[in-house]
Amino acid sequence: MTFTLPGTLLAYADRGPDWATWLDGLPGVVRGLLEEWELTLDGPATHGRTALVMPVRTSAGDAAVLKVGWPHGAAEHEALALQRWGGRGAVRLLRADPHRWALLLERLGDEDLTEHWDLQACEIVAGLYGRLHVAAPPQLRLLSAQAARWVEELGALDRSAPVPHRLVEQARSLARSFATDPATDGTLVHTDLHFANVLAAAEGEDERAWRAIDPKPLSGDPHYELAPMLLNRYGDYAGRLRDGVRDRFFALVDGAGLDEDRARAWVVVRAVVNVKGELLESAAPDKDSITASIAVAKAVQD
Ligand SMILES: Nc1ncnc2c1ncn2[C@@H]1O[C@H](COP(=O)(O)OP(=O)(O)O)[C@@H](O)[C@H]1O
Ligand SMILES: [Mg+2]
Numbered sequence: 001m002t003f004t005l006p007g008t009l010l011a012y013a014d015r016g017p018d019w020a021t022w023l024d025g026l027p028g029v030v031r032g033l034l035e036e037w038e039l040t041l042d043g044p045a046t047h048g049r050t051a052l053v054m055p056v057r058t059s060a061g062d063a064a065v066l067k068v069g070w071p072h073g074a075a076e077h078e079a080l081a082l083q084r085w086g087g088r089g090a091v092r093l094l095r096a097d098p099h100r101w102a103l104l105l106e107r108l109g110d111e112d113l114t115e116h117w118d119l120q121a122c123e124i125v126a127g128l129y130g131r132l133h134v135a136a137p138p139q140l141r142l143l144s145a146q147a148a149r150w151v152e153e154l155g156a157l158d159r160s161a162p163v164p165h166r167l168v169e170q171a172r173s174l175a176r177s178f179a180t181d182p183a184t185d186g187t188l189v190h191t192d193l194h195f196a197n198v199l200a201a202a203e204g205e206d207e208r209a210w211r212a213i214d215p216k217p218l219s220g221d222p223h224y225e226l227a228p229m230l231l232n233r234y235g236d237y238a239g240r241l242r243d244g245v246r247d248r249f250f251a252l253v254d255g256a257g258l259d260e261d262r263a264r265a266w267v268v269v270r271a272v273v274n275v276k277g278e279l280l281e282s283a284a285p286d287k288d289s290i291t292a293s294i295a296v297a298k299a300v301q302d
Pocket of ligand 2 (some may be wrong): 050196197214
């Protein structure tokens with residue numbers, strides 16, 4: 001079977017030798033999966049920031065997609081989470097091979113939430129929280145352990161870092177209390193639920209059916225989930241940043257029946273952790289992302 005990988009995906013070889021090696025091996029991996037899983041290609045491949053996604057047909061003729069992801073820890077338990085959801089609120093998993101980081105998924109529609117009015121999108125996503133936030137499978141990593149790590153890592157942001165030190169101290173103290181709070185673990189959370197990771201169910205189904213894709217799952221706290229919905233589509237806030245952030249925040253909190261203070265605390269922690277990631281772990285810190293994260297952490301507290 002002949003196919004071409006998207007040039008924009010192949011360009012990820014720039015990210016480093018690990019990526020180049022993975023991309024080199026990818027055509028062979030895809031060929032093997034198509035053969036073993038008896039799939040035929042059914043349209044041009046696409047991709048996100050970490051995975052190749054190819055529309056395929058199963059031997060029974062069903063429309064599906066083959067997703068082969070870049071091997072990284074955050075995506076490790078994607079199949080486990082999708083299996084736990086069983087198609088309720090999330091894309092249905094048909095088959096998985098963790099060794100090749102490969103998933104066969106039901107095919108959803110092309111439409112995501114990036115073109116919707118942001119508050120309507122927040123209402124839809126708040127509805128998804130209710131379906132996705134079930135008891136976590138025991139194999140998942142614990143959010144409390146991540147919070148404990150962040151307490152240490154945020155300590156490396158000294159006063160000279162271009163972020164208000166008071167905000168860093170606040171995030172650190174919140175992370176410290178989350179790290180020992182029993183309510184921090186136990187619920188299956190998606191952790192990357194933003195506008196582009198919610199797709200409409202395929203044509204012919206109920207037009208109001210939306211499904212989450214692309215989880216980076218943890219055993220966590222439902223209140224942890226909001227930050228990606230406030231940080232993405234940042235440009236849409238335009239001249240009304242404070243109110244825009246707060247409108248989305250309350251649409252999510254009210255729509256999902258969450259505790260306002262706890263949700264706010266996690267937004268602050270996650271926003272400051274983003275800043276830490278840019279400043280301490282990125283070769284070329286993204287100034288816009290730093291500015292946006294600081295602005296969102298402030299706006300939810302104003
Ligand atoms: N089940 C699906 N049906 C249709 N399109 C999909 C499906 N899963 C993913 N896609 C498309 O592929 C893109 C990348 O997939 P995603 O799972 O989000 O991986 P990434 O980690 O690269 O963001 C999505 O933004 C979407 O356009
Ligand atoms: Mg994605």
